[in-house]
Amino acid sequence: WREQIAPGAVVMHGFVRDHGPELLAAVKGVIAQVPWRHMTTPGGHVMSVAMSWCGNGWSSDSRGYRYSERDSRSGKRWPPIPAIFMALADEAAQQAGFAPFVPDSCLMNRYDPGSKLSLHQDKDEHDFGSPIVSVSLGLPAVFQFGGMQRSDRAQRIPLAHGDVVVWGGPSRLCFHGIMPIKEGYHSLVGPHRINITLRKAL
Ligand code: MD5
Ligand code: FE
Structure with missing residues (x-):
């Protein structure tokens, strides 16, 4: 079922539940080229979450966070976004009421037991008009969804294997x-x- 939790934020429970094997095969294909890594934040902390990516890649260092087309070490482009990810992002965005969606970047986060992601805003993208489509696979999580201020009280949203959330409109910068x-x-x-x-x- 679909649940609107705030203006622009739609949880699509079980949206990709039947596509786990194909999605994981696509994840493995990317991981073979961009192995999971623990990034260091600009503040010098090593993240508990391991990351990989395709399309425009993400990087974090003492100078801050940024997206880039190429691996600065090899000079090569990051691998392309698998077709199944492009299709599911567009389908989910449109079903949530957004315009046709053509993402150019895919970030993958791997959480092991004990891993967490501290409260933050996603503001390194140049385009806040487009939504972010987020797909959960594997172990369940409790998502903290706050407001425009770090101090705003956060809702706790359980996310399970196969759930997709579309974050757009006013929720994009929460x-x-x-x-x-x-x-x-x-x-x-x-x-x-x-x-x-x-x-x-x-
Ligand atoms: C996760 N990842 O479950 C989440 C899913 C990240 C990150 O937060 O930055 O890699 S994306 C959740 C998201 C994105 C954009 C806006 C909002 C949530 N929001 O307004 O709550 O690994
Ligand atoms: Fe985020």
Whole structure:
């Protein structure tokens, strides 16, 4: 079922529940080229979440966060976004009431038990007019969904394997995070939660 949790924010429960194997195969294809890595924040902390990406890649260092077409080490483009991700992003965005969506960046987060993502805003993209489509696979999570101010009280939204959330309109710049993932084992994904976000970044 579909649930609007705030203006522009739509949770599509189980939207990709039947497509786990194909989605995970696409994740593995990207990981073979861009292995999972723990990034260091501009503040010098190593993130508990491991990341990989395709399309326009993301990077974090002492100079800040940014998106780029190419791997600055090799000079090569990051791998293309798999067709199944492009199709699901467009389908979810349109069903949530947004215009046809052509993302140019895909960030993948792998959470192991205990991993978390602290409250933050996604504001490194150049285009806040487009939504972000977020896909949850594997272990369940509790999503913290706040307001435009870090101090705004956050709602707690449970997210399960196969759920898709479309974040657009006024919700696009809300503070959000992921509570520490509980120990567990998912039959397809193993002891992890994987989140895939599709974005228009550049
Ligand atoms: C996750 N990832 O579950 C989340 C899903 C990230 C990140 O937060 O930055 O990699 S994306 C959730 C999101 C995106 C844009 C806006 C809002 C939530 N929001 O307004 O709450 O790994
Ligand atoms: Fe975020």
